[in-house]
Amino acid sequence: MEEGAEGKKEEKETDIRRLQTYPLIRHSDMNDEMRTEAMELCVTACEKFASNNENAAKMIKESMDKKFGSSWHAIVGEGYGFEITHEVKNIIYMFFGGNLAITVWKCS
């Protein structure tokens, strides 16, 4: 990324990008169908509970439990680090809304 003269352009771009609040999957080893479903669910949850991360995470976790089996875990937040153990083919780590990071994994 170029600095200096293009700094202003960057700011504009960042604003534009923040408006482009599309979900971006950073890492996932799920099946395609599961992945799309999980992604949509996360998007719905975050849009619904835009102000309350806990409720969003709660909704995600409960829906995933119902659909795909017990013991899902969900984290919704803007700044955190994590190290988790997950069942193979049951993790999704995505960004949404330009500043939200959502991690959902299954581990019973």
Add this chain to the structure above:
Amino acid sequence: MPSKAKGKQATPAQQQAAKRGRPSRVSVAPGRVPFARDDDDMTETGDGQGGEDWMQPKTLVKPDDQLDLSETELKEEYTRILTANNPHAPQNIVRFSFKERCFKQTSSVDQLAIHFALDGNMLHKDSDEARRQLAKMGVGEAISEQTISEAGEEKKEEAEEEKEGAEEAGDKREEETTTPAPTGGQKLTNQFNFSERASQTYNNPYRERGTATEPPPRATFSSNATQWEIYDAYVEDLERQEKSKEKKQAMLKKDEEKTKKKLTAVETQGDDISRIARAAKIMERMVNQNTFDDIAQDFKYWEDVSDDFRDQEGTLLPLWKFSYEKAKRLAVTALCWNPKYIDLFAVGHGSYDFMKQSQGMLCCYSLKNPSFPEYIYPVDSGIMCLDIHPEHPYLCAVGFYDGSVGVYSVVEKNVKPLYRSTAKTGKHTDPVWQVAWQKDDLDNNLNFFSVASDGRVVSWTLVKNELIHTDIITLNMDGAPEEGPDGTQIVTLGSGTCFDFHKQTDYLFLVGTEEGKIHKCSKAYSSQFLDTFDAHHMAVYKVQWNTFHPKIFISCSADWSVKIWDSSFTKGPMFTFDLGSSVGDVAWAPYSSTVFAAVTADGKVFVYDLNINKYEPICEQAVVQKKKTKLTHIAFNPTHPIVVVGDDRGHVTSVKLSPNLRKVPKEKKGVDTQKGPEVEIAKMDKLLALVREPPQNK
């Protein structure tokens, strides 16, 4: 029941009673004076009689209305039969029948006499009254009562029947009732006719079984979710999207996708078959290994121990025999080991007979499967020679009897060759006797050389889909060009039968001809030979540079001889060996510069080691059963100590060289043994030095 009323003095009342059939209460006790007691006629006479027992029985006080019977009459026994007939019942009832208009006697009269009747207070459980009562008491009790009473009823019925049979009198009709049966589990059991029966079915024994499923696999994942990471990710994604847009515009992706889809479809279909094929192949190999187990063991581990006792001589241990039914009529015309896959070798089938030319075949065998070739390529013309590319072990250059050359790719599933030269593309006009791959040319195209009886050495280059030929050299005969009928100069060309390229100097090669000459040529000079050797009297069948020594080469010919030459010495060979029969092929051993093997038309394999014996072979062995089979080709395996030998019946025999045949000269202990080309070259030089010296040492 008839009872005899014995009586000395039977009172008339008694008699009357007896007649009427009334059971008279007479207790007859033998020995006792029967008292005639009659309820109805309780007379004093009885008492009087009894009381006056001690009195004189003379005076009898008789009642007035007593019957007068004589003594004899008195003593008469009268049989009285007591029946169940009702004495009071009329015996002949006559009624008027209006139908027949006359009086008719009813045939049977009811004999029933009820002596005793007692009204009971039992109700049938299904009767209305009973139901009403049950409803009051409650349904639950009724059910239990029912079940118990049902059980009880059956037994009661049985009991009653027996009782009826036992008692004479009393036709009591008992009604089934729903008596307040004993509640609470107590069974009403019939005392007379009840037996409990129980049985136990066989319970299968229990067994505990436990399994534990494998837990789903887990993996760890870690990351840092920060604002800047999120930003970076989005930026990257945008860039990627832009790039992909550009690509889409530039390339036509539709076609690619279609082809990809087709490929995937075919692959999935092929997977099923190929999976089975693979398994079948493995099975085949296993079966073969089992069948030829001893041969495989020999191949790996057998070392002829007797070699220690044999003075310098060696033996050839026959191993597998390779043959293919369809190639049985065709002679083995070419043998080549694969340079990369050391267990794979290619066999070319064809015919050496000028008159009998038929189809040919290219078979690739593996040592792991001696019973069937791995790859089979049938062709219309006999194969005369073949060579496998050292870099690309799947490419096989083939020369045909009809003068064309072809390139086969073993990985292709197609049976046809990749390339085939035709008349247009400059194929030879005579059988191609040898082909050899060369290094890739400047354009990285594969190319190979071929030599044929038409006297041309041609270089073929594989360019895209074609073979492009270049004449390297034409084998001109010595002598001035003759004049033909028109006056044109006809140049007679020699007939090339074999060639070999020098291992180090790329441009240098040798060509052997049918006339018995060997020419040393260079790729650069197309019209002239560098040198010519008058090698043999008959056609030269094989010429080969020494594996290590740069100047030595060997040649074999139909004139029964094998000669070893020094390329700088054109006048004569260094060594000459007479083998007693036309020598089909000769080959240097890859592990030593002084060992070579030759095969002859009488079915024998000769192995020479110049280091050990300069004049005699250290091994001379017939490898084929039938004496008429000619051995046509021989090839050493680059790594294993085995040789394959082809004969004119289409069989390929593999033999193992005994230790004596593959000796590396032992250096003195303490001195480092330098194994390598230098040693071999030095070995050869030593020998040559001996040879070149005046004939004293010969």
